[in-house]
Amino acid sequence: EAQLVESGGGLVQPGRSLRLSCVGSGFTFDDFGMHWVRQVPGKGLEWVAGIKWNSNITGYAESVKGRFTISRDNAKNSLYLQMNSLRLEDTALYYCAKLDGSGFSGYFDSWGQGALVTVSS
């Protein structure tokens, strides 16, 4: 069974940076597209960014474009989200989510437990 474990969340001041990591296990990591989805506590789900299995396609929500960068290291079974110029509205629980295939879009068939990012002065 696929498992995803996020890390790197925390409290950060507006304008600063933070890097989230997600380690996958129980599946062949480089066979699948990977994404980040966030959720403000008590609110709904928002897609943030995605990356194809071989990193040749990435995509971002307009709200984070130009500030966030998604990347992956298949040798380390790891997914990353570099978050720069953080804003108060980026405060959320960030989930790492695995696609059901190697492409760039589809169905999230596994989710991590989430990493909480709090942006506050």
Place this chain on the structure above:
Amino acid sequence: DIQMTQSPSSLSASVGDRVTIVCQASQEINTCLNWYQQRPGIAPKPLIYDVFNLKTGVPSRFSGSGSGTEFILTINSLQPEDVGTYYCQQCERFPLTFGGGTRVEIK
């Protein structure tokens, strides 16, 4: 962007009731429509993909239907463990978008 609208936003039903949740897309999304369940304090759990396909292990009381712009999640015989919030998600076009969620409670 494709807007996903769920109704109702919340519902309360008795154990054994049949529950229906509707998800409407602002434009045609073919069959790229998925459903997730989120229990309180836990990450979303996949339920149904491509409109009507149950993920392995999901109880058969869950079913999905629909096409085009209107999709339905049905829970036949609601159980206490079904309490939570249900989200639809379209994967036809980027950005991927989710519905606002439907909170299901037991009466």
